[in-house]
Amino acid sequence: MALVNVLVVGGYGAVGVHVVKTLAGWFPGRVVPAGRDLAKASRLAEAIAATDGGGSAGTAGGAAARVDVTDADGFARVLEQHQIGVVVLCVEPPDATVARVCLGQGVHLVDVGASYRLLAQVEGLKTAEATAVLSVGVAPGLTNLLARRAHDALGGADRIDLTVLLGAGERHGADAVRWTVGQLATRPDGAPLRVELPGFGTRTAHPFPFSDQHTLRRTLGVPVVTTRLCLDSAPLTAGLFALSGAARHAQVRRALTAVLSRVHMGGDRFAVRADAYLGDRRAAYALAGREQSRYTGLVAAHVTRALLDGRLPPGVHHLDQLPALASVPEDLGLRVENALEFNRISF
Ligand SMILES: NC(=O)c1ccc[n+]([C@@H]2O[C@H](COP(=O)([O-])OP(=O)(O)OC[C@H]3O[C@@H](n4cnc5c(N)ncnc54)[C@H](OP(=O)(O)O)[C@@H]3O)[C@@H](O)[C@H]2O)c1
Known part of the structure; x- marks a missing residue:
């Protein structure tokens, strides 16, 4: 089954809400807000589905997910269950495990994280098919x-x-x-x-x-x-x-x-x-x-759109390494x- 949807982890946070709303406007019915509180994620999902005419263009209209980035198995299940093709991480995980799960399943990753220790761990991951974009936001970004x-x-x-x-x-x-x-x-x-x-x-x-x-x-x-x-x-x-x-x-x-x-x-x-x-x-x-926060979310949304449009090469990259994103x-x-x-x- 094609991996078509976007999971926004931390999707109802200060940054994530702008990612969700912007992407929902561009890709109706394909955005799944997520966090540890399913009720909050669902409220946002329902609000965006109501403005995109019910999400008829995608498979995820109105869907939300409970995700904890400290639970790798649960995270992997959500990727499969919602046919996720791109994960936008708007929360800092404890280590590179969720990044490894994404790239291992051929799922693209957009990471707004700002801690060098974590970015260095993700930089070291190998992927032949998927793309990870790091240093996304205002600073870094x-x-x-x-x-x-x-x-x-x-x-x-x-x-x-x-x-x-x-x-x-x-x-x-x-x-x-x-x-x-x-x-x-x-x-x-x-x-x-x-x-x-x-x-x-x-x-x-x-x-x-x-x-x-x-x-x-x-x-x-x-x-x-x-x-x-x-x-x-x-x-x-x-x-x-x-x-x-x-x-x-x-x-x-x-x-x-x-x-x-x-x-x-x-x-x-x-x-x-x-x-x-x-x-x-x-x-x-x-x-x-x-x-x-809004601009961090907007940068992440633009990166995600470039990924979904097939404009970014496979591999792990920082924002400044991708000429297609120079005009962000x-x-x-x-x-x-x-x-x-x-x-x-x-x-
Ligand atoms: N690159 C940049 O320029 C830039 C700029 C601003 C922020 N950031 C980074 O972006 C991240 C989010 O910042 P923010 O301002 O949006 O913070 P925020 O408003 O506190 O949002 C954090 C979101 O993550 C969720 N969350 C927290 N722990 C989680 C977990 N273990 N598993 C899944 N979801 C979890 C929260 O919901 P629940 O608690 O309900 O799960 C909330 O939705 C931070 O890591 C921050 O450092 C980067």
Whole structure:
């Protein structure tokens, strides 16, 4: 039986809901929202079936699934039961087991995960037929694509600096907030940088362990890649990084997660920027948008559409390694700004 449907795990989360709604518009009746709460997944499935005329174009109209990414056998059963051809992972699994199950069954994978440890495990998997796309989202994701552009503009690079600004006023998903706070304790050494970002002026951004700084060293062959993070609220940024040492303690992490989930001091705009250096030359690309969760979901939906259209080769790839996806920022309506000059990069 043909594998035609898309399973969106974490499908009713902050990122996943945008994946589900966007794909349901493009592929009516072929999208199955999933998570550990079947009632929530079913409510979303019914809502999208109601707007696509009952899902008559596909086999999964109105279907939802209970899936726990820590239960590999149950996950494999759901793939078979719902004739799943693509899995979009909008939750971080504990290890590469579900990725291995997907690729082993010839099911494509789109992973919005941002932890280098996990991406490195999936990178190592072999697949002759299926495709896995990693580094999907805003950071990693759009950062990878801007880094690729800055690198290519110079014809190579010996260093790339990435900067990410997140809106502290956005209602980020619980998993994303927990992930960000969890990374504070392991943040890399390095000095903060003053960086100009479109629409925000010059901000202080601090070294932060996004996965792109590791993967881009290999995919672009650049020896030094760094990523820095700031929030749109300068006081919150200063407070967060002042506490990063204390974030080694679970109690502090819990308190910070609670504060960041409840206090919305700022707006919902985000920005990303990539600066590449080669000798005394420098190229910089940047973009800004609203609601990083929504854009993460939109990037994942565009990647999934390219997979379903047969535009991506088999194998495990990061977003920046797929030329067919190089125009994703423009496809999303984002304006990419660039500056190719030395010592004066202004947006
Ligand atoms: N690449 C990027 O730029 C980027 C940006 C934002 C977020 N992310 C990543 O995307 C992921 C989701 O973030 P989010 O903001 O959408 O978080 P969220 O709103 O908390 O959503 C997480 C979803 O996953 C489900 N889930 C949790 N544990 C699960 C499990 N064991 N098995 C199956 N489903 C499970 C949750 O539902 P139940 O709890 O009911 O199961 C929920 O639907 C995070 O890993 C985050 O780091 C990446």
